[in-house]
Amino acid sequence: MLRSLKRATLRALKTAGVFRAVAASRWRRDRLLILCYHGISLEDEHQWRPGLYMQPELLEQRFEMLKRGRYPVLPLAEALQRLNAGSLPSRSVAITFDDGTYDFYRQAFPLLKQYAFPATVYQTTYYMDYQRPVFSLICSYMLWKRRGTVLPDGSVLGLAEPLDLRTEAGRHQVVQALLGRTVREDMTGRQKDDLASKLGQFLQIDYEGLVAKRILQIMNPQELQEIARDGVDVQLHTHRHRTPEKEELFRREIRDNRERIRAVVASNPVHFCYPSGVYRTEFFEWLAKEQVVSATTCDNGLVSTKSQSLLIPRYIDNQFRTPLEFESWLSGVGDLLAARRAATQKYVPIET
Numbered sequence: 001m002l003r004s005l006k007r008a009t010l011r012a013l014k015t016a017g018v019f020r021a022v023a024a025s026r027w028r029r030d031r032l033l034i035l036c037y038h039g040i041s042l043e044d045e046h047q048w049r050p051g052l053y054m055q056p057e058l059l060e061q062r063f064e065m066l067k068r069g070r071y072p073v074l075p076l077a078e079a080l081q082r083l084n085a086g087s088l089p090s091r092s093v094a095i096t097f098d099d100g101t102y103d104f105y106r107q108a109f110p111l112l113k114q115y116a117f118p119a120t121v122y123q124t125t126y127y128m129d130y131q132r133p134v135f136s137l138i139c140s141y142m143l144w145k146r147r148g149t150v151l152p153d154g155s156v157l158g159l160a161e162p163l164d165l166r167t168e169a170g171r172h173q174v175v176q177a178l179l180g181r182t183v184r185e186d187m188t189g190r191q192k193d194d195l196a197s198k199l200g201q202f203l204q205i206d207y208e209g210l211v212a213k214r215i216l217q218i219m220n221p222q223e224l225q226e227i228a229r230d231g232v233d234v235q236l237h238t239h240r241h242r243t244p245e246k247e248e249l250f251r252r253e254i255r256d257n258r259e260r261i262r263a264v265v266a267s268n269p270v271h272f273c274y275p276s277g278v279y280r281t282e283f284f285e286w287l288a289k290e291q292v293v294s295a296t297t298c299d300n301g302l303v304s305t306k307s308q309s310l311l312i313p314r315y316i317d318n319q320f321r322t323p324l325e326f327e328s329w330l331s332g333v334g335d336l337l338a339a340r341r342a343a344t345q346k347y348v349p350i351e352t
């Protein structure tokens with residue numbers, strides 16, 4: 001109901017010429033829209049997690065809208081600098097991708113080249129050197145593949161309870177139980193991968209087949225080198241996709257992440273994106289000490305000169321957004337209508 005009401009409102013505003021008027025306004029000219037993407041499906045990942053994954057056809061549609069609407073797509077650093085200098089072109093947009101997954105390389109990167117759009121990838125680096133699927137995500141994905149079933153005995157996986165895969169909550173519980181086991185037993189990356197493989201076997205899913213397709217994997221160093229050589233800007237997202245609450249550990253995440261990126265693409269990343277959109281006030285000082293100059297969140301909003309440089313909002317695009325909603329954000333109307341809320345991210349963060 002709310003959704004259809006919102007859609008009707010947007011349609012009416014567009015018909016009345018409000019989209020065009022806001023897009024041409026000085027208010028919008030003084031603001032930057034940073035688009036935030038995560039995964040672009042290799043197969044059916046958008047059906048598993050539509051808030052996190054998007055079909056490549058949909059991404060292409062978005063790029064087509066940017067091109068046809070002649071929106072200036074700027075590199076992130078240049079856009080932020082011009083925002084502060086008051087010299088942004090009218091209706092400016094920047095494009096960012098979180099995590100640096102293999103599907104970015106396979107699906108988004110060719111499209112970016114085709115449209116000649118600059119983009120920033122916030123790269124998490126632990127799995128870059130360990131080419132296996134991200135543990136929590138692949139477990140969740142495989143359980144989703146067997147949705148609708150109840151498996152009475154999980155003891156082969158070291159789980160006491162039956163596995164109820166009929167609901168999202170039931171599947172989430174199983175992932176949490178598996179993660180709990182990896183923590184309790186202090187498992188290495190290899191042991192976690194063995195557990196994921198065992199889960200695949202238990203669910204009668206060809207785990208090695210998924211591994212070979214590179215589903216839910218991070219780009220390897222060669223792929224990262226290739227995208228950087230072709231102009232993709234590679235920036236910080238922590239080494240292990242986590243933000244510890246102790247200063248030393250938090251800063252180590254930034255340093256390890258930067259060191260790996262530097263070693264592979266020979267650049268010095270200074271822009272950061274909070275993994276899973278989670279931030280605490282203590283982080284600002286720690287980021288500044290690590291010479292981080294900007295940090296983006298997963299809060300929806302346009303960036304203005306009033307935005308704090310370490311709390312930069314973006315527009316989280318995903319499989320749920322209609323073309324009209326997307327257009328409302330390009331014009332600026334979406335931002336004007338949005339209720340201001342703190343981070344409300346729904347997806348499960350990557351955990352190693």
Ligand SMILES: [Zn+2]
Pocket residue numbers: 098099237241274275276
């Ligand atoms: Zn992330």
